[in-house]
Amino acid sequence: MKTNKFWPWLIFILGAAYFIIPLLATFIFSLRMRRDALSFDAYVSVFSDPKFFATFGYSLVVGVFTIIVGVLVVVPAVYFVRLRMPWLKPIMEFTTLLPLMIPALVLVYGYIRLYGSSSLIPFTGSVLGTDILLTCAYVMLALPYMYRAVDNGMRTIDIGTLTEAAQIAGANQVQIIGQIILPNILVAILSGAFLTFAIVIGEFTIASLLARPAFGPYLVGIGTNRAYEPAALAIISFVITWGAMGMINVLGRFAPRTSARNT
Amino acid sequence: MAAFLEVNNLVKSFGSNTVVKGVNFAFDKGEFISLLGPSGCGKTTILRMIAGFENPTSGSIKVDGQDITGLKPNQRQLGMVFQAYALFPNLNVGDNIGFGLKIAGMPADERRARVDEMLKLIGLPGFEKRYPYEMSGGQQQRVALARAIAPRPRMLLLDEPLSALDAKIRVSLREEIRAIQLDLGITTVFVTHDQEEALSISDRIVVMNAGNIDQLGAPHEIYNKPATRFVATFVGHLNTIEATVLDAAAKTVSIDGQTATVPALPTTANNGSAVSLTLRPEVLAVGAREGSDITLTGTIADVTFLGSVIRLRVQLGQNVVSLDTFNDQRTAPPARGEPVTISLASKDLLVL
Numbered sequence: 001m002k003t004n005k006f007w008p009w010l011i012f013i014l015g016a017a018y019f020i021i022p023l024l025a026t027f028i029f030s031l032r033m034r035r036d037a038l039s040f041d042a043y044v045s046v047f048s049d050p051k052f053f054a055t056f057g058y059s060l061v062v063g064v065f066t067i068i069v070g071v072l073v074v075v076p077a078v079y080f081v082r083l084r085m086p087w088l089k090p091i092m093e094f095t096t097l098l099p100l101m102i103p104a105l106v107l108v109y110g111y112i113r114l115y116g117s118s119s120l121i122p123f124t125g126s127v128l129g130t131d132i133l134l135t136c137a138y139v140m141l142a143l144p145y146m147y148r149a150v151d152n153g154m155r156t157i158d159i160g161t162l163t164e165a166a167q168i169a170g171a172n173q174v175q176i177i178g179q180i181i182l183p184n185i186l187v188a189i190l191s192g193a194f195l196t197f198a199i200v201i202g203e204f205t206i207a208s209l210l211a212r213p214a215f216g217p218y219l220v221g222i223g224t225n226r227a228y229e230p231a232a233l234a235i236i237s238f239v240i241t242w243g244a245m246g247m248i249n250v251l252g253r254f255a256p257r258t259s260a261r262n263t
Numbered sequence: 264m265a266a267f268l269e270v271n272n273l274v275k276s277f278g279s280n281t282v283v284k285g286v287n288f289a290f291d292k293g294e295f296i297s298l299l300g301p302s303g304c305g306k307t308t309i310l311r312m313i314a315g316f317e318n319p320t321s322g323s324i325k326v327d328g329q330d331i332t333g334l335k336p337n338q339r340q341l342g343m344v345f346q347a348y349a350l351f352p353n354l355n356v357g358d359n360i361g362f363g364l365k366i367a368g369m370p371a372d373e374r375r376a377r378v379d380e381m382l383k384l385i386g387l388p389g390f391e392k393r394y395p396y397e398m399s400g401g402q403q404q405r406v407a408l409a410r411a412i413a414p415r416p417r418m419l420l421l422d423e424p425l426s427a428l429d430a431k432i433r434v435s436l437r438e439e440i441r442a443i444q445l446d447l448g449i450t451t452v453f454v455t456h457d458q459e460e461a462l463s464i465s466d467r468i469v470v471m472n473a474g475n476i477d478q479l480g481a482p483h484e485i486y487n488k489p490a491t492r493f494v495a496t497f498v499g500h501l502n503t504i505e506a507t508v509l510d511a512a513a514k515t516v517s518i519d520g521q522t523a524t525v526p527a528l529p530t531t532a533n534n535g536s537a538v539s540l541t542l543r544p545e546v547l548a549v550g551a552r553e554g555s556d557i558t559l560t561g562t563i564a565d566v567t568f569l570g571s572v573i574r575l576r577v578q579l580g581q582n583v584v585s586l587d588t589f590n591d592q593r594t595a596p597p598a599r600g601e602p603v604t605i606s607l608a609s610k611d612l613l614v615l
Contacts, residue, residue: 157352158347158349161345161347161349162349162351164314164316164336164343164345164349165343165345165349165350165351165407165410166351166362167315167316167335167336167337168314168315168336168337168339168341168342168343168411168420169337169342169362169363169366169410169411169414170337170340170363170366170367170414171337171362171366172337175366180351180353183353184351184352184353
C-alpha cells in the first residue's frame, strides 16, 4: 500500500530543526572569535584555561564516586525488593521520583541546615565532608535514572530462579549479586551510570551553593564574562553528554541474551 | 537400614491456606522418587522445602540422618534442576557447569576435568564455550542437569524439568535422566503432574492430593491397586460400571443381570444397594478371553485410532466404558454403532 510520507517527514524536519538550528548557531558563533574568519580560537582558549581541566576533573571524580555509591545503594535495594518485598515496589517507585519533584535549591538548603558546620553532623565543616555531601546529593539527584535503569535490567532476567539456582549450587548472597545478578544487568547499570555522569557534569545549583569547584559553576562563571568561550563550552558539554548517551546505545548491543529470548 | 530421605509431619501454610498437611515419607539411598499430583496439590512446595527455598510451618526433613530443616539452601549440598532451565545467561556452558565447583573452591584444572566429564555424561562434549542462548531447550536442560550433579550433591531435586520441552525430547530426556541417575546411584526427587512420566522412570511414586499423600508405592502398585478413587482417576484411565449388591457378605454383585464375585465391597454396602465398580480399559477384551467370567453386550459408541492401539467406547445400558485393542492391519477397525460383546474377569473389578 502506498502511503503518503509527506506529513511525517515534515514533522520530523520541523522537530529536528527546532533542536539542530540553535545548536548549529551556537557552534557557528563559537567559531567567530577571530574577526572575519572562522576558527577554533574559542576552543583553544577554553582548553588552555587550567580551570577548565581542574573543574572538569573534579566533576569527573565526583561523578565516578556518585556512580559507585549509586550502584552500591540501588542494585541491592532493587534486588531485595523484587525478590523478597515486592509489596514495597510502589513506595520505592514514588520515593525515587521525589528528586524530580523537589527542586535542587530546596534540597541543598535542607542539607546546609542539617549538615552545616554548627549541626550535629557537620559535613560542611571540612572540604572532604562537603565533597561527601555533594556526592550524596548527586546520588539522590540521579536516583530516578539509576533506579529505573537497574529495575529495567532486572526485569529482563528471572532473578528469582537464577538466585535459587545459584543458592542450591552453594553460593551466598554476596556471590549471587556479584557473580550472577550484576553481570547480567551490567548494561543497564552502565546506562544508569552514563545518565548519572551527564547529570553530574552539568549540575550547577548544589555545587555552587556548597562552594565546590565543579564544572557546572565554571560553565556559568565563564558565561558571565566571556563572549565566545561559553558557546564553545556549550558545544563541548553537548559532545560529552551525547557521547555518554551514545555509549548506552553501543553497550546495549552487548547485553547478555537470556534463555527466555531463545524459546 | 535408616532411610536416606526422611520427611516427618511436614506442614506448610501460606496465611490461612495450608498447602501441605502433615506429610510423612521415607526413602532409601539411590531411589528415584516422583511426587505426582495436579496443580496446587503441594508437590512443588514439598520439593522447595527440601531444597530450603520455603520454611516448613512445622515438621522436619532429614537427609542421610542429618536434620536439614533449619539449614540455608547453600548449606544443604543438594542439586536442583528447574522447569525454566535457570542457566546463568552471562556464563558459558563450561562456567555454568563449573559454577558450584568454583563456589566450593575447587582448583581450576580439577574443575575443568570435572566439567569435561559432565559434558561427556550428558552427551554434549565440546559445548563448553557455547552460551545458553545458542542452545535448544533440551540441550539447556541437559546442561542444567550437569550443573546440578557436578558438585556431587547428596540428592538431586527435579522440579518439572521436562514440562517446557516438546513431546519427543521430553521422552528421550526422561530416559537419559533415569540412565544417569541409575549410573550415579543418586537419590532423586522428581516433581511432575504427568502420570506417564512418573510411571515410566520412578522406583516409587507419591501421589499427592490437596496437600495429603493419597498413595505411596511402586508404579505398578499405584496403577494396579489404586488406594483411592482420586489415585485411580488421576493415574491412568478408569471405567465405572454401576452394579447392584446381591449378597454383601459373599461379595456378589449383579452387573447387567450377570452375577460376579468382586474382591471387596465397601463396608456400607447392603444387599440390594447400588455400587460403583471401576476397571482399567486394558482388563476389558472384545469377545471372549481366557480367564474372563463376565460377558457384556453393548454397542460401539466411538472409535479412536491411536496407531498401534484402537480405543473403543462401548455403550453398556447406562454405562459407557473404554477399552483398548491392538490394531490388526489385516482387518478394518470396528465401526461406530456395531454391536459388540466384551468380557472381563471379576477379580479385576475395583471397588473404590
